[in-house]
Amino acid sequence: xxxxxxxxxxxxxxxxxxxxxxxxxxxxxxxxxxxxxxxxxxxxxxxxxxxxxxxxxxxxxxxxxxxxxxxxxxxxxxxxxxxxxxxxxxxxxxxxxxxxxxxxxxxxxxxxxxxxxxxxxxxxxxxxxxxxxxxxxxxxxxxxxxxxxxxxxxxxxxxxxxxxxxxxxxxxxxxxxxxxxxxxxxxxxxxxxxxxxxxxxxxxxxxxxxxxxxxxxxxxxxxxxxxxxxxxxxxxxxxxxxxxxxxxxxxxxxxxxxxxxxxxxxxxxxxxxxxxxxxxxxxxxxxxxxxxxxxxxxxxxxxxxxxxxxxxxxxxxxx
Amino acid sequence: xxxxxxxxxxxxxxxxxxxxxxxxxxxxxxxxxxxxxxxxxxxxxxxxxxxxxxxxxxxxxxxxxxxxxxxxxxxxxxxxxxxxxxxxxx
Numbered sequence: 001x002x003x004x005x006x007x008x009x010x011x012x013x014x015x016x017x018x019x020x021x022x023x024x025x026x027x028x029x030x031x032x033x034x035x036x037x038x039x040x041x042x043x044x045x046x047x048x049x050x051x052x053x054x055x056x057x058x059x060x061x062x063x064x065x066x067x068x069x070x071x072x073x074x075x076x077x078x079x080x081x082x083x084x085x086x087x088x089x090x091x092x093x094x095x096x097x098x099x100x101x102x103x104x105x106x107x108x109x110x111x112x113x114x115x116x117x118x119x120x121x122x123x124x125x126x127x128x129x130x131x132x133x134x135x136x137x138x139x140x141x142x143x144x145x146x147x148x149x150x151x152x153x154x155x156x157x158x159x160x161x162x163x164x165x166x167x168x169x170x171x172x173x174x175x176x177x178x179x180x181x182x183x184x185x186x187x188x189x190x191x192x193x194x195x196x197x198x199x200x201x202x203x204x205x206x207x208x209x210x211x212x213x214x215x216x217x218x219x220x221x222x223x224x225x226x227x228x229x230x231x232x233x234x235x236x237x238x239x240x241x242x243x244x245x246x247x248x249x250x251x252x253x254x255x256x257x258x259x260x261x262x263x264x265x266x267x268x269x270x271x272x273x274x275x276x277x278x279x280x281x282x283x284x285x286x287x288x289x290x291x292x293x294x295x296x297x298x299x300x301x302x303x304x305x306x307x308x309x310x311x312x313x314x315x316x317x318x319x
Numbered sequence: 320x321x322x323x324x325x326x327x328x329x330x331x332x333x334x335x336x337x338x339x340x341x342x343x344x345x346x347x348x349x350x351x352x353x354x355x356x357x358x359x360x361x362x363x364x365x366x367x368x369x370x371x372x373x374x375x376x377x378x379x380x381x382x383x384x385x386x387x388x389x390x391x392x393x394x395x396x397x398x399x400x401x402x403x404x405x406x407x408x409x
Contacts, residue, residue: 174389175363176355181383183367220364227367261339 021156024086029095029243032083040076050075050292057295060211061286077287081125081239088127089160092134095243100132102249109231109251110139115186117225117232119252121197121278124288128237128245130164133191142185143193144178146171179224186228193235194221196274197291206268208275211282215275215296222270226263229256232270234277238285250277320349327399334395337372338365350396366392377406 020039024032044051054074058066087095109116118141120126133141145168147154158165169181185192199205199218207214225232234250252273258266282289323331323346331345343359355361369392370381379402385391391401 173383174392176366176392177383177385177388179363179366179383180370180381180388183370184383223362223364224367227364 020083021086021160024083025090029083029087033080036076036079036083040072040079043079044072044075053292053294057289057291058286061283061289074287074289077239077241078290078292081127081290084125084239085127086156086160088125088131089157089164093131096131097242097244098128098131099244099246100249101246102251103132103247105251106233106235106249109233110136110189110191112231113189114256115189115228115230116191117186117221117228117230117255118191118193118235119196119221119225119232119274120193120235120237121195122290123197123236123238123278123282124285124290125237125239125245126193126195128239128247129193129235131245132247140167140185140190141193142167142169142182142190144169144171144182148172179227182224183228186230192228192230194224196221197278197295206271208272210275210279210296213296217271217275219267219271222267222274225253225270226255226258226267229258230254231256234274236281238281238288248281252277320347321351323348323350323395324399326403327395330399330402331395333372333376334369338368348395350399351394354392354394354398363392369398373402377402379406 020032023035051071054071055066058070058074062070084096106116106118118129120129130141133139141164145154145157147168147170149172154165154168157168169178169185171178173181182192196218199216199220204219205216206219207216209215210217231254232252234248234252236248238246238248240246253270255266327350328345331348331350334340335343335345335348338361340359340361348359352358355363355365366381374380381388381391387401391397
């Protein structure tokens with residue numbers, strides 16, 4: 001049994017992030033991109049669990065064993081978007097070629113002024129979606145980040161993009177406060193971003209078909225979306241290689257339309273429909289799949305091992 | 320189970336009605352039992368519905384920035400005490 005992904009080191013820790021930030025911002029993206037190759041090679045050689053999960057995932061998508069070259073390409077894509085986060089946070093869209101698809105869906109949702117939930121994933125770059133929010137400074141994008149669990153990421157955010165850092169809702173607070181903060185954000189018309197592919201060890205999960213085999217997906221984001229009574233928009237920040245990104249928005253549901261009594265069924269249907277969309281995108285862009293653990297079998301652990309999990313660590317009792 | 324006060328009973332009824340708790344009788348809610356993650360089948364996401372109902376019924380907001388939220392949402396008794404202390408005088 002591999003270690004739960006939460007117990008994997010946070011992307012190399014503070015030092016690696018400092019290093020990558022210093023090289024990136026001092027020397028520029030072309031130089032940093034060259035440095036990525038030895039960095040990827042290091043991960044390729046030293047991080048066996050990530051390598052293995054990459055190989056397993058690619059095999060599922062390709063329908064044949066993945067070559068070492070393909071696994072390397074996968075890890076390299078991850079290293080590349082990790083590096084690009086630094087540039088996106090520091091400089092926004094500058095230097096990137098960003099296509100946007102389905103933006104009108106997001107507009108429709110936001111024009112009503114009652115906020116929206118953006119459902120993202122660890123497929124592609126969520127940071128790329130933040131670039132979009134720089135085009136719409138009037139509609140703040142709010143994310144939940146556990147400041148205790150991801151100190152490196154938090155420090156990076158606060159150093160490079162203090163305005164984004166201020167809008168982070170700290171998932172280390174008690175769960176009721178996190179949930180109330182999300183409710184307040186939506187009432188002010190903000191966009192709230194939730195990642196809906198990974199569950200925490202103590203979170204209620206639902207197994208639904210994913211690449212032909214049931215995989216556990218968290219219920220929390222959907223229960224929350226239902227309670228917030230807002231339009232729900234799926235979003236994917238796809239990395240296309242080089243400096244090219246594609247942001248995709250798809251309208252998904254409006255939870256305000258939901259009768260109170262049919263919620264349990266609705267939430268299950270949401271999870272299934274979401275898994276189907278995620279599968280379609282992961283099939284089309286397999287090298288954007290950045291869940292480097294056994295997504296199908298890595299069973300969440302018992303509550304209590306993971307302090308301060310944030311939103312909905314005990315959710316789904318009724319679902 | 321310790322006895323509900325009048326205020327606690329009123330709040331229990333509000334919660335049962337607003338959260339559509341079909342298997343729970345307001346009068347049988349243990350005021351000292353955990354509100355979330357216990358037998359009631361509530362979880363932290365229900366804090367949203369509770370906050371909404373409380374604001375409509377009692378005319379005051381439960382806020383995310385209250386450092387005591389963990390304690391406030393610990394039980395029916397704690398929540399009721401907080402409401403009684405802070406609700407505008409009717």
